[in-house]
Amino acid sequence: MYGDLANKLVLEAKRIQQLNQNSSCDQLPLYQDGLVQNILKEMNQLKKNAEILKLQQENDQDDSKITRCQYFVTLLCMERNKRCLMAYQKLRSDTLDSIAWDNDGLDALSAGTVSNQGSKNLSHFEQEYLKEYSQLITDMKSGDLADIDLSGSLTSPSDVFIDVRVLKDAGEIQTEYGVFNLIKDTQFFVRQADVERLIRQGYLQKL
Amino acid sequence: MFLEIRQFQEAYERILHNSSSHSSCQLVIFVSCLNIDALCASKMLARLFKKQLVQLQLVPVFGYSDLKQHFEKLDDNINSVVFIGCGGMIDIETFLEIDAQEYLLEEGPEPKFKRGIYILDTHRPWNLDNLFGSQIVTCFDDGTVEESLQEQREAYEKLTKLEQEQQDDSQESDPSDTEDDEEEDTIDDERSSDEESGRKRNAETDTRRQRKARRKMIDKYDTVLEEYYSQGTTVSNSISVQVYSLISSLGETNLQYLWLTILGASSLDTAFPQIYNQLQPLLQDEVKRLSPTESAKTPETLTLNIQPDYYLFLLRHSSLYDSFFYSNYVNAKLSLWNENGKKRLHKIFARMGISLSIAQENWLYMDNKIKRELGTIFDKNLERYGLQDIVRDGFVRTFGYRGAISASEFVESVTALLEIGQVSDPDELSKHNDSILLENNKELSEAFSRRERKWVSNFWLSWDALDDNVALMRRGIKHAQYLQRSVFNTGVAVLEKKLIKHLRIYRLCVLQDGPDLDLYKNPLTLLRLGNWIMECCAESDDKQLLPMVLASLDQETETYLVAGIAPRYPRGIDDVTSRKTILNNFSVAFQQIAAETGAKVRIDNFESSIIEIKKEDLSPFLEKLTLSGLL
Numbered sequence: 001m002y003g004d005l006a007n008k009l010v011l012e013a014k015r016i017q018q019l020n021q022n023s024s025c026d027q028l029p030l031y032q033d034g035l036v037q038n039i040l041k042e043m044n045q046l047k048k049n050a051e052i053l054k055l056q057q058e059n060d061q062d063d064s065k066i067t068r069c070q071y072f073v074t075l076l077c078m079e080r081n082k083r084c085l086m087a088y089q090k091l092r093s094d095t096l097d098s099i100a101w102d103n104d105g106l107d108a109l110s111a112g113t114v115s116n117q118g119s120k121n122l123s124h125f126e127q128e129y130l131k132e133y134s135q136l137i138t139d140m141k142s143g144d145l146a147d148i149d150l151s152g153s154l155t156s157p158s159d160v161f162i163d164v165r166v167l168k169d170a171g172e173i174q175t176e177y178g179v180f181n182l183i184k185d186t187q188f189f190v191r192q193a194d195v196e197r198l199i200r201q202g203y204l205q206k207l
Numbered sequence: 208m209f210l211e212i213r214q215f216q217e218a219y220e221r222i223l224h225n226s227s228s229h230s231s232c233q234l235v236i237f238v239s240c241l242n243i244d245a246l247c248a249s250k251m252l253a254r255l256f257k258k259q260l261v262q263l264q265l266v267p268v269f270g271y272s273d274l275k276q277h278f279e280k281l282d283d284n285i286n287s288v289v290f291i292g293c294g295g296m297i298d299i300e301t302f303l304e305i306d307a308q309e310y311l312l313e314e315g316p317e318p319k320f321k322r323g324i325y326i327l328d329t330h331r332p333w334n335l336d337n338l339f340g341s342q343i344v345t346c347f348d349d350g351t352v353e354e355s356l357q358e359q360r361e362a363y364e365k366l367t368k369l370e371q372e373q374q375d376d377s378q379e380s381d382p383s384d385t386e387d388d389e390e391e392d393t394i395d396d397e398r399s400s401d402e403e404s405g406r407k408r409n410a411e412t413d414t415r416r417q418r419k420a421r422r423k424m425i426d427k428y429d430t431v432l433e434e435y436y437s438q439g440t441t442v443s444n445s446i447s448v449q450v451y452s453l454i455s456s457l458g459e460t461n462l463q464y465l466w467l468t469i470l471g472a473s474s475l476d477t478a479f480p481q482i483y484n485q486l487q488p489l490l491q492d493e494v495k496r497l498s499p500t501e502s503a504k505t506p507e508t509l510t511l512n513i514q515p516d517y518y519l520f521l522l523r524h525s526s527l528y529d530s531f532f533y534s535n536y537v538n539a540k541l542s543l544w545n546e547n548g549k550k551r552l553h554k555i556f557a558r559m560g561i562s563l564s565i566a567q568e569n570w571l572y573m574d575n576k577i578k579r580e581l582g583t584i585f586d587k588n589l590e591r592y593g594l595q596d597i598v599r600d601g602f603v604r605t606f607g608y609r610g611a612i613s614a615s616e617f618v619e620s621v622t623a624l625l626e627i628g629q630v631s632d633p634d635e636l637s638k639h640n641d642s643i644l645l646e647n648n649k650e651l652s653e654a655f656s657r658r659e660r661k662w663v664s665n666f667w668l669s670w671d672a673l674d675d676n677v678a679l680m681r682r683g684i685k686h687a688q689y690l691q692r693s694v695f696n697t698g699v700a701v702l703e704k705k706l707i708k709h710l711r712i713y714r715l716c717v718l719q720d721g722p723d724l725d726l727y728k729n730p731l732t733l734l735r736l737g738n739w740i741m742e743c744c745a746e747s748d749d750k751q752l753l754p755m756v757l758a759s760l761d762q763e764t765e766t767y768l769v770a771g772i773a774p775r776y777p778r779g780i781d782d783v784t785s786r787k788t789i790l791n792n793f794s795v796a797f798q799q800i801a802a803e804t805g806a807k808v809r810i811d812n813f814e815s816s817i818i819e820i821k822k823e824d825l826s827p828f829l830e831k832l833t834l835s836g837l838l
Contacts, residue, residue, distance in 0.1 A: 161260055165667065172282070178230045179282050180264075185663045187265040187670075189257055 002046065002077040005039050006084035013088045016095070026098050031123040036085065043081055050074045096126060100134045101151055102200075153196055162192045163207040170203050209338045209346040211353060215453040218325060218345060219255075222287045225323065226261050233262070235281060236289045237274060239813045240267035240666040241731055243621055245292025247471035248327065248446040250673055251464055252289070255454060267666040268293070269659040270811035271302070278303050288324045292446055293813045295328030298336040299344050307343050318342060327450070330813070331443045332435060335363045349444045359435045362428040369425050376418065437837075439790030440815060441773075442479050447471025448486055462497055462511055465490075466614075467673065469511075469602045470621070473614040477535070477738050481788055487600070494602060506607040509675070515582055516601020516613050520691055523616060524684045527573065528556070528566040533691045539742040539777070540593055544699040551592070559588045571610075609677050619691075620683030621669045626729050627686045628665030654764050655809075658728065690732060693723040698739045707740070707755075710833055714744065714755040717767070717825075727759035728768060730817050737772045745777045752776065754793065756832070758825065766809075767825050771797060771816040791816050796837035804831055 012032055020026055053071045060067065122130065141150050170182040175194045182203060188195070198204045210218055226234040234256065238249040249265065256263050268274045274293065281288070290299075300307065305324075313319040326337060326346045337344045339360060451468040454460055469490055476483040491513055498511050519527075520534040531537050531552060541555075542548045556566055561577060561584070570578075577584075582598065589595055602614040612620075672679040701707060701716060708715045718724060727733045737757045745752065752774035758767040771793025794815035801808040806824035820828055 161257070161262070178284060181280055181282060183266065183277060183280070185267065185660065185667065187667070189253070189261075189263050189265075191262065 002042060003080045003084075005035060005042060006081045009035050009039065009088050010084050013091045016091055020095060026095050026102065028092060028095055028099075028121050030121045031092070031126065032088075033123065036088075039081055039085060043078060046074050046078050046081075050078070092126065093129065096122075096130050097133060100130060100137060153200070157192055159192060161189060162195075164188050164190065164195055164199065164204040165207060166203065167205050168203060170198075173198065173203075208342065208344065209333075209348045211348060211350065213456075215347060215449075216456045218347070219453060219457070221323065222289070222325065223256075223259055223261060225286045226263070227259065230284065233285050234287045234289070235264045235266060235285050236291060237277070237293065238265060238267045238666075239292035240269055240663055241625060241729075242292045242813070243474035243618055243625070243669075244329075244446050244471040246621070246666070246669060247467040247474070247673070248450045249291045250670065251447065251450045251454065251467050252291070252327075254464070255450075255457075255459070258459075267663050269662055270813060271297070272811050273659065275303060286322045288322065290324065290326045290328065292328060292330075294326045295330050295333055295337065295346065296440065296815060298334050298340075299324060299326070300336065300341050305343060307341070310343065327446050329442050329444045329446050329449070330815075331441050332438065335359060335432065335435070339363050340367065347449060349449055358431060362431040366425060366428040366432070369421055369428075373418075373421065373425075376414075437795050439773075439792040440794045441788060441790050442475065442482065444482060445472040445475055445486060448489075460493070460497065462509070465493055465497055466511055466602075466604055468493075469614045470618055470673070473602075474618045474622070476615065476618075478734070490602070491600065504605070504608070508605055508607055511602060511604050513600055514603045514613070515598050516603070516615060517585075518597050518599070521616050521619060521684060521688060523570055523610075523612060525688060526567050526569055527561065528563065529688075530570075531555075531566075533688075533695055535739050535742045536597065537594065538695070538698075538739065539746040542743070542746075544695075544702050544743070555588065555592060555594075558591075559584050606675065606677055612680065616684070617680065619687040620680050621672055622731060622735075623686035623690050624669040624672055624679070624683040625662070625665050626690060626726075626731050626735075628661065628668055651764050662729065690726070690735065693726055694732070694736045694739050697721055697723055697727075697736060698743070701740065702743065707744070709753070712753070712833065714753050715829065716740065716755065716757050718757075718759040720760075724759060724762075728761050730768065730770065730812060730814065733757060733759055733768055733770050733817075734772070737770055741772055741775045742777075745775045752789070754791070756793070756829070758820075760822070765822045767820045767822060769797075769818050769820055769825070773816075792837065796832060796835060799837060800828060800831045800835060804828060 009032060012035070016029060019029070050071060053067055053074065057067050057071065137151065165187050166182050166184055168182075169184045173180050173182055177191070177194055180188070180190075180195075180198075182198075187207075188204075195204055199206055222234065236249055236252065239245045253263065253265060266277050268277060271293075274290075278288070299305070307320065310321040311318060312321050320343050322343065324344045326344060328346075329349070333346065333348070333356070337346050338348070338356075340363070445468075447468045448471065451460070451464060454464055472483055472486045472490060494511055494513055517530075518534055518536040519530040522530045532543065537543065537552075538548075541551050543552060553563065556563060565574060565577065585598055586595075589597055603611050604614070604617070605611045668679065669683075672683055697718070700721060701718070706716050706718070718727060727736065737755065740757070741755060744755070754774045755772045756769060757772060758769040760767055771791060773789045773791035773793075775789070797808070797816065797818050798810060800806075801810065801818070804824075804827060806828045807821035808824070808828070809819040812818070
């Protein structure tokens with residue numbers, strides 16, 4: 001039946017949702033290119049059918065109930081397919097948005113390369129979208145609200161100073177207030193504001 | 208520079224003053240990572256600085272090369288560096304290639320420097336360059352300088368002055384400086400005949416005589432220093448106690464600091480019992496002063512109190528039988544490693560009226576009556592076997608409803624965490640064997656550094672265990688039991704196969720194959736085995752106390768880890784204080800022989816009596832050691 005394929009896609013979308021709910025970090029599985037192409041093919045088929053039906057309708061003077069019904073059902077099928085495709089795409093773009101918010105605005109603003117190892121999982125258009133969305137975020141941050149770190153952590157700070165432990169070597173890292181020399185397996189007692197980004201990048205572990 | 212105990216506070220305030228600005232952290236603490244005492248001390252110090260909101264970085268280092276590497280990477284804006292448990296025995300300024308002038312801020316009679324280096328180390332002998340020669344390095348001294356180093360101080364100061372003069376002279380005059388005394392005699396003869404140039408010559412001979420006298424003085428002072436450096440090494444005090452004295456001079460003592468101090472001090476108990484025995488009364492007074500008097504036990508009681516403690520291995524966390532069986536002390540006294548010893552142990556239990564099945568039960572679930580009367584039972588029965596010293600006063604910490612632990616047990620647990628670390632099931636450790644055959648030197652050093660990295664990360668595990676983390680502590684105790692069992696097994700194997708060779712001046716034991724050989728890659732575990740064997744040896748023959756060389760083969764890197772262990776008196780509380788402290792002579796001997804023979808030796812450990820030798824170089828090295836007469 002028409003729409004079965006689209007159902008599969010929606011199931012896939014559901015899976016992504018659960019994946020992101022269970023694991024704390026956002027991740028995207030491979031874009032279901034084949035499935036989407038098949039659905040599009042189906043849509044083309046439907047569209048052709050609809051055109052034929054339309055022609056029939058014009059040829060038959062008495063526009064019979066049957067053709068009208070056929071035409072309507074075809075349209076409904078197309079509608080259904082469209083909804084499924086949109087739902088899938090919307091879910092993916094939401095995840096992409098949150099990835100963009102999480103990762104961008106960090107020191108190394110190289111969204112597609114380092115931060116998202118799943119960039120090959122994205123379709124070409126999604127990559128384009130991610131790039132432009134990140135650009136939007138940076139624009140917004142450098143606009144009127146430059147004083148606020150909009151992509152900063154959402155948990156409220158509890159202490160001014162915290163203990164952090166270095167998880168991987170990073171050499172010297174310049175922060176606003178000075179230089180840190182990150183050697184693996186050392187511990188710092190530093191101002192939280194200085195190291196928040198390093199914690200989110202995974203260099204440091206908060207204690 | 209050095210500081211007496213009374214001046215510690217000044218140094219602390221200087222560090223605070225230098226590093227409490229608002230730019231990023233300017234204080235780095237280097238900790239020697241295989242040393243529980245240093246661990247506790249650094250924990251206390253870090254906590255103290257945290258209270259003042261001083262930003263700091265803690266760097267655990269494994270050995271000298273590690274230290275140097277990290278020190279070189281420090282930034283310019285770091286102006287206080289603290290070494291804990293390391294650095295006292297080497298000349299820091301030359302080793303780390305520090306040019307004092309580079310850091311000079313202000314000249315004058317009291318020059319100011321941009322960076323200060325503070326050394327908290329109890330390894331002795333001190334390097335005199337650190338104490339008297341350097342302006343950047345500040346040593347925290349516990350009174351050794353005042354008490355016993357006056358002569359050396361004088362010698363050092365005179366010597367530097369004389370050498371300075373000599374240098375000035377040689378720059379001024381012609382290079383005839385090297386001419387010998389005989390010539391001087393001929394000059395004397397000539398003088399009478401030659402009136403004209405007499406005056407000139409007179410002046411010349413004067414300076415010559417001066418020079419000769421000076422050379423004699425230099426020789427004299429040189430021998431004083433030579434003697435000082437070659438006398439062998441020891442540990443003089445506990446670092447934690449030093450830090451605690453600093454804290455108490457600030458008036459910030461509390462129970463947590465005290466507990467860490469006690470841990471630090473009791474970690475020295477196995478290797479240097481005389482220090483612990485000295486410190487114990489002081490600690491007891493502190494406990495009495497600080498401990499709160501609470502009648503009922505609540506979940507929040509984290510009290511510290513003095514209770515009878517035993518020289519038994521992990522009594523509160525294993526069964527009575529096991530703790531007798533695996534304790535070093537009982538092992539040595541009863542020679543438990545042979546069948547007779549085991550029978551004797553059973554006889555002891557029979558005499559004490561504790562059935563073997565009860566003794567096998569875990570201490571927690573043992574009969575309450577026996578637990579309560581254990582002290583008196585021990586008093587009555589153990590004297591017959593020479594075990595009367597098994598009971599002593601110890602420190603016990605209560606973690607609310609989660610149980611109690613004594614200081615010595617906690618130290619065992621923390622040590623085991625340092626040795627084994629992350630592995631949840633220690634049995635896997637011996638099975639897990641990444642047997643990569645290493646071919647060239649680069650891979651060898653890589654293997655070393657990889658292993659050292661692992662120990663450094665274990666350091667943080669022990670660090671966390673000190674934070675009243677009961678789960679981690681329990682894991683440590685499990686590890687400790689496993690380690691002690693394998694040490695016991697290896698020890699028994701060593702004694703049964705008679706692997707210990709009695710050479711004329713020392714004992715030698717080389718471990719070449721065995722089930723748990725992998726464990727002894729870690730210096731701490733090797734020392735644990737060494738302690739076990741030493742105690743057994745100390746009890747067995749009264750004739751002479753011989754030091755021991757213990758070596759274990761590491762297949763992976765084809766090297767031997769060699770530990771020189773100082774001889775030990777058999778335990779006994781009565782006359783420990785009257786005995787002379789035994790110095791470890793191996794540190795000096797190892798270094799000299801390594802230099803003489805050019806064997807492939809790696810002296811990297813802060814404990815200078817532990818070295819690594821290439822497989823093929825071991826036997827010539829030991830031969831030389833026997834014949835050198837340095838011991």
